[in-house]
Amino acid sequence: MEEQRVSLSAGEWRVMEVLWTGPQTLMELVRALGEDPGWAKSTVTTMVRRMEQKGLIAYTTEGRTKVFRATLAREDAAAAETDSLLKRAYHGSVGLLVSALVERNDLSKSDIDGLYAILRRAEEEEQ
Numbered sequence: 371m372e373e374q375r376v377s378l379s380a381g382e383w384r385v386m387e388v389l390w391t392g393p394q395t396l397m398e399l400v401r402a403l404g405e406d407p408g409w410a411k412s413t414v415t416t417m418v419r420r421m422e423q424k425g426l427i428a429y430t431t432e433g434r435t436k437v438f439r440a441t442l443a444r445e446d447a448a449a450a451e452t453d454s455l456l457k458r459a460y461h462g463s464v465g466l467l468v469s470a471l472v473e474r475n476d477l478s479k480s481d482i483d484g485l486y487a488i489l490r491r492a493e494e495e496e497q
Contacts, residue, residue: 376426376442376446376447376450377450377451377454378426378447378451381417382417382421382426383447384403384406384409385399385403385414385417385418385421385427386426386427386440386442386444386447388402388403389427389438389439389440390440390444392439393430393437393438393439394437394438394439395435395436395437395438396414396415396418396435396436396438399414399418399438400414418438422438425441425442426440426441426442427439427440427441427442428441455467468485
């Protein structure tokens with residue numbers, strides 16, 4: 371998929387999470403998504419049709435069955451969401467985001483250790 375700014379709705383994220391595990395028929399999607407309230411077959415069908423029109427998913431035909439797959443990589447969707455969150459809520463500042471997490475005590479020891487490792491790696495790449 372061409373690089374583009376993508377903003378997925380909560381429902382689209384849910385469908386993509388299923389498709390990122392592998393291709394699915396419509397009925398497989400209905401079964402996977404039907405565990406959540408409000409996800410009837412008609413809801414899934416409408417969502418899939420709209421996502422196909424947006425280019426987020428595509429299908430191949432196997433006999434009389436359509437098999438859907440994601441055309442948007444999870445990493446690309448996550449990167450777009452991260453960029454959007456940083457711009458909207460933190461004026462593009464990673465420091466403000468991390469500061470907000472620290473102030474809310476949302477970072478575990480493991481999270482902090484992971485951040486240090488990421489920062490060391492980033493620092494090494496800069497040199």
